[in-house]
Amino acid sequence: MESVKEQLDLIALDTEEVLPPAELKQKLEKAVSKNKPLNIKFGVDPTAPDLHLGHAVPLKKLKELQDLGHVVTLIIGDFTARIGDPSGRKATRPQLTSKEIEKNAKTYTDQAFKILDKGKTKVAFNSQWLAKMDFTDVLNLAGNFTIARLLERDDFSKRYKEGLPIGLHEFLYPVMQAIDSVEIKADIEVGGTDQKFNMLAGRELQEKLGQEAQVVITLPILEGVDGVQKMSKSLGNHIGLTEAPEEIFGKIMSIPDALLIKYFKLASTMSPSEIEKIEKELKKGELNPAQAKRDLARSIIEIYYSQKEARSAQDHFDRVFKEQKAPDKIPTVDIEKKELKDSRVWPVKLFKLAGLVESHGEGRRLIEQKGAYINDKAITDIEKNVSVKSGDVLRAGRRKFVRLRIK
RNA sequence: GGGGGGAUGCCCGAGUCUGGUUAAAGGGGGCGGACUGUAAAUCCGCUGGCGUAGCCUACAGAGGUUCAAAUCCUCUUCCCCCCA
Numbered sequence: 044m045e046s047v048k049e050q051l052d053l054i055a056l057d058t059e060e061v062l063p064p065a066e067l068k069q070k071l072e073k074a075v076s077k078n079k080p081l082n083i084k085f086g087v088d089p090t091a092p093d094l095h096l097g098h099a100v101p102l103k104k105l106k107e108l109q110d111l112g113h114v115v116t117l118i119i120g121d122f123t124a125r126i127g128d129p130s131g132r133k134a135t136r137p138q139l140t141s142k143e144i145e146k147n148a149k150t151y152t153d154q155a156f157k158i159l160d161k162g163k164t165k166v167a168f169n170s171q172w173l174a175k176m177d178f179t180d181v182l183n184l185a186g187n188f189t190i191a192r193l194l195e196r197d198d199f200s201k202r203y204k205e206g207l208p209i210g211l212h213e214f215l216y217p218v219m220q221a222i223d224s225v226e227i228k229a230d231i232e233v234g235g236t237d238q239k240f241n242m243l244a245g246r247e248l249q250e251k252l253g254q255e256a257q258v259v260i261t262l263p264i265l266e267g268v269d270g271v272q273k274m275s276k277s278l279g280n281h282i283g284l285t286e287a288p289e290e291i292f293g294k295i296m297s298i299p300d301a302l303l304i305k306y307f308k309l310a311s312t313m314s315p316s317e318i319e320k321i322e323k324e325l326k327k328g329e330l331n332p333a334q335a336k337r338d339l340a341r342s343i344i345e346i347y348y349s350q351k352e353a354r355s356a357q358d359h360f361d362r363v364f365k366e367q368k369a370p371d372k373i374p375t376v377d378i379e380k381k382e383l384k385d386s387r388v389w390p391v392k393l394f395k396l397a398g399l400v401e402s403h404g405e406g407r408r409l410i411e412q413k414g415a416y417i418n419d420k421a422i423t424d425i426e427k428n429v430s431v432k433s434g435d436v437l438r439a440g441r442r443k444f445v446r447l448r449i450k
Numbered sequence: 451g452g453g454g455g456g457a458u459g460c461c462c463g464a465g466u467c468u469g470g471u472u473a474a475a476g477g478g479g480g481c482g483g484a485c486u487g488u489a490a491a492u493c494c495g496c497u498g499g500c501g502u503a504g505c506c507u508a509c510a511g512a513g514g515u516u517c518a519a520a521u522c523c524u525c526u527u528c529c530c531c532c533c534a
Contacts, residue, residue, distance in 0.1 A: 269479095270490085279479085297489040333487035364489065389501060405481080408496055412482040426502060440482060442489075 044078060044112040047071045053107060054260065056315065057308050059236050062243070062259040070230055070258060074113070083108050084229035084245075084257065086118040086169075086220060089147035094154045095281035096343070097265045097274035100309045101233050102158040104262055108233075109163040116227050117155065119148045122170040123219060154284050157347055172226045173219060185218055187251050188244065193217065196240040217241045221248035229257040236261045237273070265309050270299035288344045288356035289370075295340035296360065300332045303339065311342040369419075369436055373446045378431075380449055387428040390415065397447065399439040414440045 045053075050071050054061065061067050074081050085105055087098070105115050121144045152166060176184075193214050194200050203209060217240060224232060224245030232242045239261050246256040264273045267280025274281045282294045298306060303325070307318045321338075324330035337357060344353035363370045376397045382388060388396075391406040394415055400406040407425060409415045415422045416438040417429060435447045 268489090293489055295489095299490055300488090301490090331487055332490080336488065336490085360489085365487090392501075400481095402499065403501075404499065405497085407502090409482070412496065414482045 044075050044080075047075055050075075050111050053111065054104075056107075057263070058104065059261040059263050060239070060259075062239075062246075062261070066256070067231070067258045067260075080113045080163075081108075081230040082228060083113050083115045084118060084224055084227060084232040085115060085234065086120055086223055086232075087151065088120040088124050089144050089151050093276065094151060094284045095274055095276060096284070096306075096310045097235075097267070097281065099158060099284065099346075100262050100265050101235065102155055103309070104233055104260070106158050106160065108231075109160040113231075114163050114165065115159060116165045116167055116229065117152065117159070118223050118227070119151065119166065119168045120223075121145075121148060121168045122173040123216070150285075157284070167227060169219070169223050169226075173222065181215075184222060184248070185215065187248055188218060190214075217244040218248070221245040224257050225249050225252055225254060228254060230255075231258045231260060233260045233262065235264050237264060263305070263309060265305070266302055268294050268298050270302050284347050288348050288352045289359045291344050291347075292340045292353075292356040292360050293364070295343060296333075296336050296364075298336070300336075303332060303335055306339055306343075307335075311339055312346055313342055363442065367441065369438070369444050373436060373444045375446045375448050377448050377450050383431070383449070384428070385430075386432060386449075387430045390417075390422045390427075390429050391425065393429065393431065394437065394439060397437050397445045399437060399443055399445060409439055 044050075047068065051068060054067070070081055073079075083105060085101060109115055121141070124144050124147075148168070156164070194203060196217070199209055199214075220241040221244040223229075224242075225248055229245065229249075232245055234242055239259065242257070242259040242261070246259060250256045266272065267274035268282065269280040272280060276283075282291055286294075295306070304318065304322050307313055307321060308315075311318075313321075321330060321335055325332060325335060340360075341350075341353040341357060344356055359370055362368050378393075378396055382392070382396060390410055391403050394400045394406045394409065395403055399415075400409055406415075410422050410425045413421050413423075417431065418436055419438070422429065431447055431449070433447060433449045437445045437447060439445075
């Protein structure tokens with residue numbers, strides 16, 4: 044195991060906060076002297092099966108901790124998922140069945156292990172202990188927290204002030220998370236800054252129940268491709284870990300320049316010194332941001348795929364977006380022969396049939412705006428039927444291509 | 451239990467007092483175009499549906515008043531706040 048000093052430095056790298064720092068030092072000292080790894084907790088709700096780059100931030104930190112010799116306990120919040128987190132009041136989340144949860148958990152761990160060291164990771168489901176509790180247990184544990192304390196939580200107080208509803212069970216979420224920490228006797232819990240309150244609740248409960256309190260490490264939240272809001276699937280600004288390499292590449296290219304370094308630090312595998320170098324060169328104008336983004340995109344794709352696939356994703360990008368040519372693989376769409384009259388069709392209908400637009404209105408707009416092409420020729424007359432044959436390539440806007448097959 | 455406020459298009463939100471000019475301001479998002487080192491930024495345009503025409507559907511739901519209702523009336527559902 045590395046020395047305490049080295050470990051502290053590495054842990055502090057790109058983290059937001061360590062609470063409290065002195066306790067981390069103590070724990071590390073003990074771990075080193077007894078040569079006993081620390082138990083690092085990381086919890087996740089398997090509500091959606093797809094992980095995105097935002098999730099990768101803590102995973103990366105966990106991997107670093109594993110490399111230092113520590114052990115990670117990955118808690119799958121299957122219990123939480125089963126009752127359905129109602130935050131965001133309109134979209135009452137569909138209750139997940141245990142089968143779905145199992146499936147989500149599986150894809151989740153598969154993706155997580157692209158980053159984590161499997162040999163140093165324990166996986167636990169929190170239903171193992173939460174499902175067994177009865178109402179008395181719940182009341183006893185809930186008694187360790189006060190409403191005033193819970194209302195301190197930023198999003199609760201905000202919602203309260205704005206007159207938005209807060210479900211009683213939502214109040215229990217921090218409590219449940221805290222119980223997880225107690226159950227697995229976590230030494231450290233890692234999570235995004237948005238989890239700070241919940242993780243601190245874990246500290247509190249551990250202490251109240253006579254355990255040594257966990258140290259809380261918060262990590263920066265990664266903004267999504269819009270560059271403003273945190274990355275999240277529901278906001279549609281996420282980059283999924285299972286997305287195709289070409290998609291990931293393109294999405295990375297679309298992040299605002301201002302976010303480049305943050306992405307390098309939080310999502311790539313580049314070393315701090317490499318990142319520093321890039322940062323300097325960018326500042327001096329020696330390095331073109333577009334070039335840096337290409338490097339970033341490849342570096343990220345290499346984590347989840349391979350160097351080769353990263354390359355070909357880049358080639359694809361150049362081909363389609365820089366040179367504005369059609370991509371290598373274009374999906375084929377079947378068009379029924381009976382839709383044609385002497386192999387001619389109304390162009391609006393053609394694009395609808397090809398699935399490139401959702402309604403005739405949208406198709407009209409597309410054509411009127413000169414965004415519809417057949418074999419790279421813009422359609423100019425919306426009323427005039429066009430003739431098509433198998434193998435023709437339709438294009439909507441700059442990036443949607445479809446090859447026709449007349450049946 | 452009592453009192454008050456609210457529900458508008460994908461989302462947020464104006465309009466409701468003073469009915470028609472409202473497919474419904476504005477913003478966000480999305481889409482298209484121009485530009486560019488980029489699917490960044492910026493700028494411009496479009497943004498309910500329907501085969502090309504005027505129709506249809508639409509302001510929580512159901513009725514009603516009216517020549518005409520997002521706007522007025524009644525009931526219902528749901529949400530929020532305050533007092534207890």
